[in-house]
Amino acid sequence: xxxxxxxxxxxxxxxxxxxxxxxxxxxxxxxxxxxxxxxxxxxxxxxxxxxxxxxxxxxxxxxxxxxxxxxxxxxxxxxxxxxxxxxxxxxxxxxxxxxxxxxxxxxxxxxxxxxxxxxxxxxxxxxxxxxxxxxxxxxxxxxxxxxxxxxxxxxxxxxxxxxxxxxxxxxxxxxxxxxxxxxxxxxxxxxxxxxxxxxxxxxxxxxxxxxxxxxxxxxxxxxxxxxxxxxxxxxxxxxxxxxxxxxxxxxxxxxxxxxxxxxxxxxxxxxxxxxxxxxxxxxxxxxxxxxxxxxxxxxxxxxxxxxxxxxxxxxxxxxxxxxxxxxxxxxxxxxxxxxxxxxxxxxxxxxxxxxxxxxxxxxxxxxxxxxxxxxxxxxxxxxxxxxxxxxxxxxxxxxxxxxxxxxxxxxxxxxxxxxxxxxxxx
Amino acid sequence: xxxxxxxxxxxxxxxxxxxxxxxxxxxxxxxxxxxxxxxxxxxxxxxxxxxxxxxxxxxxxxxxxxxxxxxxxxxxxxxxxxxxxx
Numbered sequence: 001x002x003x004x005x006x007x008x009x010x011x012x013x014x015x016x017x018x019x020x021x022x023x024x025x026x027x028x029x030x031x032x033x034x035x036x037x038x039x040x041x042x043x044x045x046x047x048x049x050x051x052x053x054x055x056x057x058x059x060x061x062x063x064x065x066x067x068x069x070x071x072x073x074x075x076x077x078x079x080x081x082x083x084x085x086x087x088x089x090x091x092x093x094x095x096x097x098x099x100x101x102x103x104x105x106x107x108x109x110x111x112x113x114x115x116x117x118x119x120x121x122x123x124x125x126x127x128x129x130x131x132x133x134x135x136x137x138x139x140x141x142x143x144x145x146x147x148x149x150x151x152x153x154x155x156x157x158x159x160x161x162x163x164x165x166x167x168x169x170x171x172x173x174x175x176x177x178x179x180x181x182x183x184x185x186x187x188x189x190x191x192x193x194x195x196x197x198x199x200x201x202x203x204x205x206x207x208x209x210x211x212x213x214x215x216x217x218x219x220x221x222x223x224x225x226x227x228x229x230x231x232x233x234x235x236x237x238x239x240x241x242x243x244x245x246x247x248x249x250x251x252x253x254x255x256x257x258x259x260x261x262x263x264x265x266x267x268x269x270x271x272x273x274x275x276x277x278x279x280x281x282x283x284x285x286x287x288x289x290x291x292x293x294x295x296x297x298x299x300x301x302x303x304x305x306x307x308x309x310x311x312x313x314x315x316x317x318x319x320x321x322x323x324x325x326x327x328x329x330x331x332x333x334x335x336x337x338x339x340x341x342x343x344x345x346x347x348x349x350x351x352x353x354x355x356x357x358x359x360x361x362x363x364x365x366x367x368x369x370x371x372x373x374x375x376x377x378x379x380x381x382x383x384x385x386x387x388x389x390x391x392x393x394x395x396x397x398x399x400x401x402x403x404x405x406x407x408x409x410x411x412x413x414x415x416x417x418x419x420x421x422x423x424x425x426x
Numbered sequence: 427x428x429x430x431x432x433x434x435x436x437x438x439x440x441x442x443x444x445x446x447x448x449x450x451x452x453x454x455x456x457x458x459x460x461x462x463x464x465x466x467x468x469x470x471x472x473x474x475x476x477x478x479x480x481x482x483x484x485x486x487x488x489x490x491x492x493x494x495x496x497x498x499x500x501x502x503x504x505x506x507x508x509x510x511x512x
Contacts, residue, residue: 066442067442068442068443068469071442133475134475136471136472136475137468137469137471137472138472
């Protein structure tokens with residue numbers, strides 16, 4: 001088995017606060033929110049009437065899809081995923097394969113929770129209206145879970161492994177781990193990792209009904225998502241996609257590619273819904289074990305970690321997450337790394353969260369900054385009793401950082417954690 | 427409706443489904459949707475739906491299965507139009 005070093009050579013983003021890498025970089029540095037009031041959620045009687053979704057116009061979308069595809073396209077997740085993926089491929093300086101032969105050395109792991117939920121609703125209504133014939137040929141490819149990776153595969157001509165992973169809110173981080181393993185083992189030269197999540201009432205409704213979303217900020221959307229705040233009252237639903245090109249270091253050097261960062265390793269596990277773990281709550285022992293194993297697999301010291309990009313959704317569980325980090329790293333209140341959560345700006349992008357937040361993390365490493373936490377000016381005292389408040393930057397910090405750890409936790413009591421390192425030409 | 431009129435309507439319907447622009451330009455009764463126009467076979471059902479809408483007819487499964495060439499398609503459309511008129 002090979003043991004390739006794996007680096008990141010391309011980034012693509014379709015986030016609620018930026019749909020190009022330059023715009024997104026600027027937005028996260030400034031703490032710009034992508035959360036807005038949603039009239040459709042209000043009209044449908046949602047408790048939480050604010051949400052975050054990427055802002056795209058028809059001209060932009062038309063650059064990525066053929067006129068025929070656009071005629072019946074009603075899958076926001078596929079639109080976000082394809083935009084992020086194709087932009088990442090281009091950013092990596094890669095071309096689509098020629099018309100006759102696929103690119104056998106390149107594949108994708110592109111995750112999602114659901115696909116084309118609006119298309120599914122339309123199809124279900126047609127069937128119930130006894131008009132099944134009117135479904136045409138576009139329903140299956142937009143509603144199959146692997147629709148997003150199938151569209152990406154066809155547009156780029158990928159000939160290596162092409163799959164869609166699904167791990168609830170850990171999907172995006174898991175996609176990076178799966179892609180990493182395939183490149184590390186030498187089974188692929190490069191893998192496009194990423195994840196996407198649909199927008200709209202039919203994807204967000206279930207969370208609203210569970211009362212895990214905030215209903216206290218319908219009149220002040222930008223203040224609604226409050227990770228680590230005393231007044232955190234539930235997450236704000238989001239959507240979008242993030243994409244990263246993972247490539248063997250040898251391949252990247254051979255084609256003189258821009259290298260953003262190195263993937264050192266990671267881990268994914270489950271709490272088995274035992275102990276304190278349930279379908280919807282994480283088992284703290286499993287979270288800590290996942291973080292510790294990721295550090296061990298990456299062969300770094302816990303004290304070398306500069307920044308934690310947390311899951312931190314803005315619920316009452318944020319303090320427990322910080323406690324888990326502290327225990328797993330074995331750190332004191334004062335030598336705890338910097339910690340931040342992108343969710344204050346973009347809400348919880350569900351299956352896209354891990355990939356969007358990883359793109360943000362890579363931008364921090366590559367450009368040397370730590371984006372500010374927004375909406376936690378009233379820091380939760382449970383958290384400030386665990387770690388020094390200076391570890392939770394509320395203003396942009398511009399300084400070189402070397403090692404960043406990212407984790408995501410999902411329903412089903414599952415965890416994924418990955419460690420990135422700034423790449424230096426050495 | 428003349429045969430040429432039906433062919434003209436078909437040509438407009440087919441534009442988004444084919445990249446064989448010259449074959450589409452020279453479309454005639456003999457044209458085969460898959461061999462000549464390289465239309466993805468999955469899209470044939472979409473073309474049938476577009477034809478139904480354009481000509482305000484309903485095409486049954488047996489007729490649909492025959493619609494692989496322009497000639498066969500014209501026959502189906504003419505039959506359905508006559509049935510409607512009758």
